[in-house]
Amino acid sequence: MKSRSRSLALRRVVLHLVLTPLAIIWLFPLWMMFVFSTMPDNGIFSPGIVLWPSTSFIDNVKNLQADTDFIRALTISIGVAVIYTILSIFLTSMAGWALARYRFMGRSVIVGIIIGTITLPFAVVVIPQFIMVAREFKLGNTWIALIVPPLFNSLGVLFMRQAFSMMPSELFDAARVEGVKEWQIFLRIALPLARPTMAALAIILFLYSWNNYLWPLLINSRPDMMTAPVALGTLVGLTKVSWGGIMAGAVLLTAPILVIFIFLQRHFIAGITAGAVK
Template sequence: MTVQTQPPTAELARLSARRAQSRRLGSSVLLHAALIPLALLFLAPLYLMVVFSTHPETAIFSPAPPLAPGGAFRENFQQLQADTNFLRTLLNSVVIASVYTAVSMLLTSMAGYAFSKFNFAGRNVLFGLILATLTIPSFVTIIPQFILVARDLHLSNTYWAVILPTLANTIGIFYMRQAFQTVPDDLLHAARIDGASEWRTFWQVALPVVRPALAALAILLFLASWNDYLWPLIVLTQKDSYTMPVALGTLVGLTRVSWGALMVGTTIATLPFLALFLALQRHFVAGIAGGAVKD
């Protein structure tokens, strides 16, 4: 008589765990094998930008371009400063982007909170009209916007000429409305019952809950203002009022491009945004994911 024995349950569990671990390891290896070349492909232009900022133009356009940093960064920066008054344009960009981000975050947060938590006549119609402005090409509004800012308000060559036109950002209003949808109404009612004013409820109760969304919005608004080129080019006509993208654009002439200075300028231009992203990165992914989800 033959007796068939079954493997112990513990042994089966170990075998199953090993197979699952092997599958996960194989998937991880394949995933990294695909992602590492893609990451290098995206990082290569940034690396070459930094490297070329430290070399003279003769080295940049040599048959064998340099792949290691050189020693011409100071000379390239001096040329950049002489051609564009770069430190002044850097200050202009920092002030404009910082003020725009702070004020736009406040306005879009207040609007998003109102559209999310207040019931008033015409709320949905008004919100729909705001969203409808996304269908209007920006080029259509440039001329009337310029007439309003330059001729009527006399704001040409000032910071406010760049800051004011897009403060009430439509994307920001929509994004913050979606973020405030995740705030429980009971939490706000409890604050009001405790005697908190509507402003205090908004500032001390609702805003802290959507902090990740605010961080993501701050990065998006700062980046939009920092990289804006067309509108500052139109409304800023004096060299001392240029923002960084406009100033760097002047390095590209009809017959000559100052490549060394251009590489230095673009390298420095990435630093403030990189610092902001690193400071807020732990909130960024959560804010992007949570801002589009309605509870």
């Protein structure tokens, strides 16, 4: 018994010795981003390496707000990301439920097409999508254009399909015998059981929308409709680059994601590993 406990303790020590340097390597760029956000532009490119924060963070934020109206852009990004995540989770859940629990002609073909779209680069469809949304539907510079076109998420459909496939069919059959309607089975039984997977998927979808740059840049030309990543991009000019403002904006964009992941990491890990054991 003692030898086993010593072996486990030794494994933990070795694991920490291996993972600690990797964690430092991963966290070091984030730390330097924060340090640069507290320095003026001339201090960022100083010859010496500075590892501790300075006192110019508030000034950089003020300059960022003056140049880009970053608070408005941040508000738009939050609204778009939240609405997109909620709608996309609901749509991908319905698609995953149908592919997992209903047998119909062409189901395997549809699953194959969905898997194939994961390997399809966004650059292939961005021009036709832009022409359809902006020219045909006249939806440029609108919230609908920001939220609706990216709603279909192949990875989300496969996530939810896998989660629903793992659930026992007897549970749903018993509900049908009791006279429970299909939409009630989906909303009141299936979705609560898939909560860990939905939490993990919510983080992935929120990150996707939060970091999305190319599509908001193309579909919106008005400054008052800019999302936060697009607003940061405007600080890179031909003759001037506001590096302090960019670093401060990057910190403001990164901090909410870190907070969300810290509070939801248990659900994220549970959702990711849900398909490992049946």
